Amino acid sequence: MSVEVKIDRLCKSFGALRAVDDVSFTVHAGEVLGFLGPNGAGKSTTMKMLAGFLPPSSGTAQVCGFDVIEAPLEVKRRIGYLPEGAPSYAEMTPRGFLTFVAHVRGFSGAEVGRRVDAAVAATSLFDVLDQRFETLSKGFKRRVGLAQAILHDPDVLILDEPTDGLDPNQKHEVRGLIRRMAEDKVIILSTHILEEVDAVCTRAVLIAEGRIRADASPAGLLEMVPSANGLDEVFRALTLGPEQPVTQAHTPVEPSA
């Protein structure tokens, strides 16, 4: 089974609001796709549908060949998902929570401890392992969310703002972690931080008002608005202006080794 995520004409409406409107793209193993767009553009909604939390209004998505509507449990087994805001049970400790997730993910015996230890090491959680989640700082909460997402070494990682609330050192660490894991996985992450796209992503999909405005490599994104000076201005030009057709179709980018 090939490791890929295929989104096919995905739509989601909340009442009259069209949050995600006809979004299609395919992501292959080795790609780190940065999902960009203003607040309310439909990034989180798309990710929730991919993770099997929200059912699409129309269209569908396939994760490693399994359809999110027809085989949601198979999809969930292959995905590691960091929800928006990295929620966790307030009264649990990271150790208790990660052990719980390991059990739910089907591990048993000594493997549970090994998985938890590896996830804790990768996210530098050791110092707060036995502190209640509600007492942790925003950065540690985010890392607990990240730890549960990578615990089962999934084929597909969907991370909703993985570096939000982290200090610059922590951001650096998490980006390193993402780059290390990228080799044989599909990673889709949303972010507001444009430098992050340059730092970790091999591809950027920019959406606004639920529609794809651009789908290109970070360098390709810069070329789309020749007058722009830096990604910030590209972002503004593509999301504030009237909708233009996607001018540069995505050409698969070989992941830089």
Added chain:
Amino acid sequence: MNMTAILFKRELRAYFATPVAFVFLVVFLVLCGIFSFQMGGFFQRGQADMVSLFRSLPILYMVLIPAIGMRLWAEERRSGTIEMLMTLPVSTAQAVLGKFLAAWAFTGVALAATVPLWVTVNYLGQPDNGVIVASYLGALLMAGAYLSLCACFSALTDNQVIAFVLSVMVCLVFTLCGTRVVIGYLSGLAPAALLDLITSLSFMNRFDAIVRGVVDARDVLFFLSFMALGMFANVVIIDRSKAR
């Protein structure tokens, strides 16, 4: 480990990880004491039985079970952990069952804490222990039925206060709907068939029969099917609330 068992363990631990469990148990036991000894006349009746405790249970449960059930889903919805839970490879039915069983087990713990009274009754006289065992099992079934209602209201909202108030309201209806006051009031307004139906839905009437020592399979079946229906509704509500 079985998925429902994993969720059950996490959920049951959550009660004891906060003061909720202890506050609840203390309040429950104090109220049990007041109802049995002060209002139920445990000593004055001069009979070796636990009727004074069991008679008060529907009233106690009507208010206290919503307090246990209100957090089941509303808390997950408020804190966003429901998104975490439902994107793990867990089916909605497993989640509903695991949570329900944990809360039910907790009501069992509370009930078990009244066992000293049972011991006392045996010390003071010769009670019909068969009836007492049946009453305990009946109480457990009734608690489950209340709880399945409360779980549904908890799933409908992300606000625990709203879940609590609505649950108490509806529990009140199912507790009192068979009493003479209600039926007497309705007897001029509704046809007899409807009155029979309303009476048959009363938790209090059915539980009273068990406490009197009349164990009818239909009463047991009533509570069990009430629970099954409640859990089914719970699954539907959770799936629909995600679909919005």
